[in-house]
Amino acid sequence: MGVASLVLGIISLVIGVFSSGLLGWLGAILAIVGIILGALGRKNPEKKGLATAGLVCSIIGLVLCLILYIACAACVGGLAASM
Numbered sequence: 001m002g003v004a005s006l007v008l009g010i011i012s013l014v015i016g017v018f019s020s021g022l023l024g025w026l027g028a029i030l031a032i033v034g035i036i037l038g039a040l041g042r043k044n045p046e047k048k049g050l051a052t053a054g055l056v057c058s059i060i061g062l063v064l065c066l067i068l069y070i071a072c073a074a075c076v077g078g079l080a081a082s083m
Contacts, residue, residue, distance in 0.1 A: 009056070010057055041055075
């Protein structure tokens, strides 16, 4: 589960950095799944480090996706209000 958490965390980071809009929600969903898998993977002492890395990447990816989505929505709202 640690490897899956790390992979989902990295994917959510990439989606969060390079996209916005609807694809940002996909990154947030993947990050939430990565957080869950990372928390479950930390119970295994052999893969605890990998699961922790996945958990951290997923949390950062979730925050990044949500912040950029909110910023994109604010920009669109500002443009709509100015017209």
